[in-house]
Amino acid sequence: MGSRDPHNPDVWILYNGVTAEHEGMLLFADSALLDVTGNNFTAYQNVKIQLSDTSFIYGDHLFYDAETRIVDIYGDTVTFIDGGTEMKTAHLSFDRIGNIASYSTWGRTTNADQLLKSREGYYNATTKMMEIFRKVELSDSSMVLYTDTLYYSTDNKTATFVSPTDIRTDSTFIYSERGTYNTETRYAVSTEASRIQSGARVLTCDSLRYDGLLRHGVAHGQVVIVDTVNQITCTGLFGVTDRQSNYSYITDSALVYLVDHGDTLFMHADTIFAYNDDNSQFTSIRANYHTKVFRFDMQGMCDSAYYSVTDSLLTLYGNPVLWYGNYQCLSDTISMQHDTSGVSLVLMRRNLFIAEWVDSLKFNQLKGRNGVMHFSGGEPSYADVLGNAQMVCYITEEDSLGRYSLIGVNVGVSSDMRIYFRDRRLHRLLSYVNPDMHTYPVDRLPDEYFRLHGFRWLDSRRPRTRLDVFQW
Incomplete structure (x- = not known):
């Protein structure tokens, strides 16, 4: 009517x-x-x-x-x-020519399990694409995404963001300033200012691909993985994180640095693996191939290394070399334990050879099957050479001006030996079980004692700074 x-x-x-x-x-x-x-x-x-x-x-x-x-x-x-999409607001405009619905006074849209909220929004009923702006929120039962600008396809469930964005799940937080996120597959791609955090572990990089279902991520460009509790940082140019298997690895200029009681240990290798517990805290670090280590009080080199976070124990494998002051230690396997003062214990298993630089041609030498070096307050206290012990030790004398001169050489063998240190120098030696000891003038030392069998002086390969760990 x-x-x-x-x-x-x-x-x-x-x-x-x-x-x-x-x-x-x-x-x-x-x-x-x-x-x-x-x-x-x-x-x-x-x-x-x-x-x-x-x-x-x-x-x-x-x-x-x-x-x-x-x-x-x-x-x-x-x-x-519009089919499975439902938009609600207080004022909606619909452009029949463009087939576009829009709002500018807050709105919320549901599509399947997804809820989208924003102050301003546009929905193209032809392309099934949403463009929403200002205080944007995308959520479902397992995640929530916050950003300022978002493009969302209701067909393929892909959200595209071009502004600072937070994506939160029960166990993971992702930050990005440009990328995509699929709400069905939980697959995220970040191409700018990428960051993912899970518990105590934080990964940042230039670009990131993360599968939320498999909890597996691949990172490229300036990759940094940090354990914020244990103060361990891994860096490189390529990285992978796998939360289901509780490990991450970094390669291409890989470096790990561990802050231990105020001091920092730097370790480089071709590939560095970091293993974590269910709380994403690192439990151990493994460095594979061409490994070098630098710390202010000691340096090392080997094929591969393993660090136990719980025990603060670093073990070097595969032709390891350990330098401490003027000392060089060789063995099949070398383990170092740290405490609040620095190095507290060094274990050397099989084919032990310790050399101390005396001058350009002369070296104090200790050789045996196994060895243990004990430290007190970060300084060497004494060392035990266990099994087939051999030694060449130059005897020095100090004058009134504090200058040392060589006055002889002690050489000998025994089953075991104990060497005491003072001011990082050999001070006293004890021999156990069938000792055979001799003293020679410096200029009459027999040739076979000048260099014990197996002697190698590798000081040219010693890292002098943390950047030297990249030079093999």
Whole structure:
């Protein structure tokens, strides 16, 4: 039913249930005003628009401009439905030419299990793509994403972000400033300012690909993995993290540095593995191939190394070399334990050879099957050479000016030996079980004692700074 407006004959007043159609769009309302001259339509109460068999809009008040093909719908809750997508807001505009629904006064959209919220948003019903801005939130039962600009495909469930973005799950936090996230596969790609945190472990890099279902990530460019509890940092140019297997690894200029009681140990290798517990705290570090170690009080080199975080124990494997002051230690395997003062114990297993530089041609030498060096306050206290012990030790004398001169050489063999140190110098030696000891003038030392069998002086390969660990 309807009649002309007595004050404006170009306007028809329609009531008692209104149905209208314009170019395939159906409009329903309790009452309406049709402006014939202005070519627009205003509807009131129980407004419904049917755009297609699967696309509808519901609201309390509607204004439709037939010239621009734009519908503005108002209400306490305006609802736009397009198949499985449902958008709700207080004011929604629908552009029939572009097939785009939009809001600028806060809105929320649901699609399957996903909920999207923002202050401003646009939905293209043709491409099924959402563009939402300002205080954006995308969430479902297992994650929530916060950003300022987001493009979301309701078809392939992929969110694309181009502004600072946080993605949070029960166990993982991802930060990125550019990338994508698929809400079905939980696969994230970050191409700028990438960061992922799980418990105590934080990974940053230039670009990141992370599979949230497999909990597996691949990082490229300036990769840094940090255990914030144990103060361990791994760096490199390529990295992988696998939370299901509780490990990460870094390669390409790989470096790990461990802050231990205020001092830092730097270790480089071709590849560095970091193993963690269920709380993402590192439990051990493994360095594979071409390994070098630098710390202010000791340096090392070997094929591979293993560090136990719990025990503060570093073990060198594969032709290891350990330098401490003027001392060089060789053995099949060398283990070093640290305490609050620095190195506390060095264990050398099989084919022990310790050399101390005396001058450019002379070296104190200790050789045996196994060895243990004990430290006190970070300084060497005594060392035990266990099994087939041999030694060559130059005897020195100190003058009143504190200068040392050589006055002889002690050489000998026994089953075991103990050497005491003072001021990092050999001070006293004890021999156990069948000792055979001799003293020679320096210039009459037999040739076989000048260099014991197996002697190698590798000081040219010793790292002098933390950057030297990259030079093999």
